[in-house]
Amino acid sequence: MLFYEDSYIKEFKAKILEKREEKGKKILILDRTYFYPEGGGQPHDTGVIGGKKVVGVYEKDGIVYHVVEEFPQEDEVFCEIDWERRFDHMQQHTGQHLLSAVLFKKYGADTESFSIGQVSSHITVTRDVFTEEEIEEVERDVNNLIYKNIAVKSYFVDKKLLSELPLRKKPQVTENIRVVEIEGIDYSPCGGTHVKSTGEIGILKVKKWERTTKGARLEFVCGFRALKDYQRKNHLVNYLMQVLSEKEEMLKEHLQKILEEYKEAKREIDILKEKLLKEEAESLIKKSEVYGGIRIVYKLFEGRDVEDIKMMGKLISAENKTVAILGNKRRDVGDIVIARSLDVDIAVNGFFKEVLGTFEGKGGGNVQFCQGGGSPSRLELAMDKALRFVIEEINKM
Numbered sequence: 001m002l003f004y005e006d007s008y009i010k011e012f013k014a015k016i017l018e019k020r021e022e023k024g025k026k027i028l029i030l031d032r033t034y035f036y037p038e039g040g041g042q043p044h045d046t047g048v049i050g051g052k053k054v055v056g057v058y059e060k061d062g063i064v065y066h067v068v069e070e071f072p073q074e075d076e077v078f079c080e081i082d083w084e085r086r087f088d089h090m091q092q093h094t095g096q097h098l099l100s101a102v103l104f105k106k107y108g109a110d111t112e113s114f115s116i117g118q119v120s121s122h123i124t125v126t127r128d129v130f131t132e133e134e135i136e137e138v139e140r141d142v143n144n145l146i147y148k149n150i151a152v153k154s155y156f157v158d159k160k161l162l163s164e165l166p167l168r169k170k171p172q173v174t175e176n177i178r179v180v181e182i183e184g185i186d187y188s189p190c191g192g193t194h195v196k197s198t199g200e201i202g203i204l205k206v207k208k209w210e211r212t213t214k215g216a217r218l219e220f221v222c223g224f225r226a227l228k229d230y231q232r233k234n235h236l237v238n239y240l241m242q243v244l245s246e247k248e249e250m251l252k253e254h255l256q257k258i259l260e261e262y263k264e265a266k267r268e269i270d271i272l273k274e275k276l277l278k279e280e281a282e283s284l285i286k287k288s289e290v291y292g293g294i295r296i297v298y299k300l301f302e303g304r305d306v307e308d309i310k311m312m313g314k315l316i317s318a319e320n321k322t323v324a325i326l327g328n329k330r331r332d333v334g335d336i337v338i339a340r341s342l343d344v345d346i347a348v349n350g351f352f353k354e355v356l357g358t359f360e361g362k363g364g365g366n367v368q369f370c371q372g373g374g375s376p377s378r379l380e381l382a383m384d385k386a387l388r389f390v391i392e393e394i395n396k397m
């Protein structure tokens with residue numbers, strides 16, 4: 001496991017000691033390797049061995065297993081680590097040491113877990129609340145340590161030396177303990193790969209933090225990830241500035257104003273809509289025919305919002321001695337609404353199922369109001385059926 005000695009080796013030669021297949025996976029064991037196996041929150045390396053792609057690397061009992069897409073033919077192989085991926089992990093990982101060190105020094109917060117994800121990295125710490133100013137101060141301290149370009153060293157220690165070092169956390173292993181030291185700043189047991197001086201981290205930015213059951217979870221990015229994040233956000237800000245014709249420093253205010261205007265406009269639209277629907281309902285009631293002392297409003301609409309039709313049914317049936325049979329033909333569905341006023345003694349839900357049956361509809365309701373949707377081409381048949389039922393019921397009265 002030579003990555004412990006030098007995390008900057010990207011190419012090396014090795015001998016294949018064993019090829020084995022387990023659960024359909026092709027696995028190689030080499031006499032020496034710089035491939036980092038997943039562990040300690042750091043993902044495994046990828047790359048090629050003997051021209052074949054490495055898709056997984058893991059370690060068990062001191063042996064590194066390389067999962068390859070295909071076995072190489074030769075036994076002495078040239079190996080190459082995907083450096084872009086590895087260096088990115090080294091930036092995130094070393095950045096994490098600094099972030100954890102600053103959080104510990106400032107707030108006595110321990111880092112409970114760490115992981116490098118595809119987009120961001122996360123740590124959970126034993127302090128559950130931060131203000132925006134505190135997070136910004138932590139970021140300033142971390143980046144200050146980055147720009148001081150402090151050496152990062154790693155070494156294996158015996159028990160005696162271990163007890164003399166001001167370790168930030170206890171080691172998770174009892175043997176072969178490796179300490180990663182950010183010179184004079186932070187001592188922490190770690191088996192990962194790190195940059196050789198803090199300047200190579202470039203920058204660290206906390207993207208956000210949230211409370212968890214154990215404390216707080218901080219999401220952060222370092223190096224090229226932070227650059228990518230900045231590029232994406234800058235792009236977004238420029239886009240907003242363009243579509244709103246606004247200066248950057250005024251964007252927040254501008255968006256707040258738009259949101260308020262939108263809410264107000266929506267409120268006005270709702271009021272006007274209800275007014276229009278009321279007028280429409282009144283005109284329909286006026287034009288309706290009276291049968292056995294009861295007004296029947298029978299109307300087929302096209303392309304209306306289903307909520308409008310429901311509202312219309314309610315508005316019409318608010319009038320005494322009235323029954324509404326309303327249809328609404330949309331592209332994919334035909335809506336039907338049957339509503340009656342409180343003083344009309346007809347159980348609408350008593351015949352509604354049969355009405356739905358005539359146009360493959362689904363829906364339901366109560367004695368006073370029923371609503372459903374079905375085939376638009378058979379909607380008129382369903383409405384006629386409903387009308388016949390209503391007349392039948394009126395005749396019974």
Ligand SMILES: [Zn+2]
Nearest residue numbers: 093180190192
């Ligand atoms: Zn580390």
